[in-house]
Every structure is written in C-alpha cells, then in structure tokens.
Amino acid sequence: MIVAYVAGGILSLAATLALYRAVRGPSILDRVLALDVVLAIIGAALVLNMIVNRHLDNLILLVTVSVIGFIGSVTVARFVTDRK
Amino acid sequence: MVNDVVVSVLLISGALLSLAAAVGLVRFPDLLSRMHAATKPQVLGLLLLLLALAVEFESWVLVPLLVLCWVFQLLTSPVSAHMVGRAGYRTRHLRRDLLTLDELDDVVARAAVDHGPGAHRQRNGGHAGQEADGVP
Numbered sequence: 001m002i003v004a005y006v007a008g009g010i011l012s013l014a015a016t017l018a019l020y021r022a023v024r025g026p027s028i029l030d031r032v033l034a035l036d037v038v039l040a041i042i043g044a045a046l047v048l049n050m051i052v053n054r055h056l057d058n059l060i061l062l063v064t065v066s067v068i069g070f071i072g073s074v075t076v077a078r079f080v081t082d083r084k
Numbered sequence: 085m086v087n088d089v090v091v092s093v094l095l096i097s098g099a100l101l102s103l104a105a106a107v108g109l110v111r112f113p114d115l116l117s118r119m120h121a122a123t124k125p126q127v128l129g130l131l132l133l134l135l136a137l138a139v140e141f142e143s144w145v146l147v148p149l150l151v152l153c154w155v156f157q158l159l160t161s162p163v164s165a166h167m168v169g170r171a172g173y174r175t176r177h178l179r180r181d182l183l184t185l186d187e188l189d190d191v192v193a194r195a196a197v198d199h200g201p202g203a204h205r206q207r208n209g210g211h212a213g214q215e216a217d218g219v220p
Binding site for chain 1: 153170
C-alpha cells in the first residue's frame with residue numbers, strides 16, 4: 001500500500017517542520033502552538049496506523065492525545081506572563 | 085476498489101493539511117497568523133482521517149465512536165486556541181503593523197476609561213463618590 005508510505009512521509013515532513021518552529025519559536029506561545037500541531041500530527045499517525053494494520057486499538061489514544069493537547073495549551077496560556 | 089481510492093484520497097488530503105499547517109508555522113511572521121495556520125489539521129485534518137477510517141472499515145458500529153472523537157476535538161480545540169490568542173494579545177506577542185483591524189483595541193480603551201478612574205475612586209471613597217460623579 002504505497003499511499004501509506006506517501007502519507008507517512010508527508011506527516012514526517014510536517015512533524016519536522018513543526019518541531020523546527022517549536023525549537024526556534026521566539027515566545028513560549030509559539031512553542032505551545034507548534035507542539036499542538038505536533039500532537040495533531042501524532043493523532044494523524046495513529047489513525048494511519050489503524051488503517052494500515054486494520055485494528056481499532058488506537059481510538060482511546062486519539063482521545064488521550066487531544067486531552068493532553070487541550071490541558072497543556074490551556075495551562076501554559078493561563079500562566080504566561082508579560083516579561084517586558 | 086472504489087473504497088481504496090476514497091481512502092487514499094482522504095489519507096493524502098489529511099496528511100497534506102498537516103503539512104500545510106507545518107509550513108504555515110515556519111513561514112508566517114507572528115503568533116496570530118501562525119494560529120490561523122495551526123488550527124487546520126486539528127479539526128479538518130482529523131475529520132478527513134476519521135472519514136478514511138470509517139470508509140476503510142465499512143461498519144456503522146464504528147461511526148458513533150469516531151463522531152465522539154471528532155466532537156471532543158471540536159469542543160476543546162477552539163477553547164485552547166482562544167486561550168492562546170488571548171494570552172498572546174495581552175502579552176503583546178503580535179505585530180500591530182500586520183493587523184488590518186483591531187476590534188479589541190476599542191474595547192480595551194473603553195474599559196480603561198470606564199474602570200481606570202473608577203477603580204481608583206473606589207479605593208478612596210466607595211459608592212458615594214461614584215454616585216456623585218454623575219452630577220456636576
């Protein structure tokens with residue numbers, strides 16, 4: 001199934017670019033945003049894994065990943081302060 | 085056969101949405117425009133991939149679970165984006181020269197006029213001072 005390899009390659013490239021922004025990001029909010037995108041890409045990879053291997057074990061992981069992204073970004077956004 | 089084509093198209097477009105978000109994260113100049121790019125794969129990309137999963141498995145039992153996953157993401161992702169955008173506005177992580185319209189600016193200015201002296205007066209005089217303020 002060549003489509004799986006293509007989609008996996010696209011997702012890897014996207015994760016690399018998002019991690020580049022997470023490392024470079026000028027502020028902590030940029031980093032949180034980039035890590036949120038990384039979590040979305042991880043969710044996409046979980047779905048891709050379910051489709052390729054024809055199982056449904058990752059659905060609970062998908063929900064867990066979105067919960068972690070939500071809690072993480074809300075917490076960081078809540079406690080970010082103005083350092084100027 | 086048709087199913088495979090549909091699954092392939094949905095998978096590739098979902099992955100391309102993630103790639104578009106990542107390219108936007110790298111290329112865009114400030115926090116708000118990066119947020120505009122970053123929220124695409126969280127909702128639409130997940131929708132496309134879950135549709136691919138549903139088409140691949142061809143079972144109606146699966147659909148409520150997938151709808152649950154998607155609705156959960158749909159509920160949480162705007163809230164976190166709102167929090168991040170609000171924190172970014174408050175801590176001035178945005179480039180004012182790129183904004184065409186800042187609707188929050190008027191609100192902030194009005195709140196400063198309304199509550200700025202009022203808070204000061206409340207500290208000094210309390211309610212009596214506030215009511216006497218309307219009469220010249």
